Amino acid sequence: MAIEIIPIPTEIVEKVRNEQKNNVIGRRIAVLREMDEVIRYMNDEEAIEPWLMCGVPDEANVEDYEFIAENHEEFIDVVKLFARLVSRYAEEDF
Secondary structure, three states: OOOOOOOOOHHHHHHHHHHHHHHHHHHHHHHHHHHHHHHHHHOOHHHHHHHHHHOOOOOOOHHHHHHHHHOHHHHHHHHHHHHHHHHHHHHHHO
């Protein structure tokens, strides 16, 4: 007995891909907001200044978060900056 393989319509494949992409971007936006909150909570000018210049802008809005989240390289750079700043803060305060 042979199994018949039915091709998936292109529009369904594209819909699934778009939903996955939107899900990833949504998660990235949530991560960016959390990282922004942590940096600001640190209340350390040496961390906040580079964060505002190279990370998330001051008084960021949805469009700011989306811009970073949609650009993979930009998002990775912001995550790396966050890791460096938190690491330096932890070394100084603990």
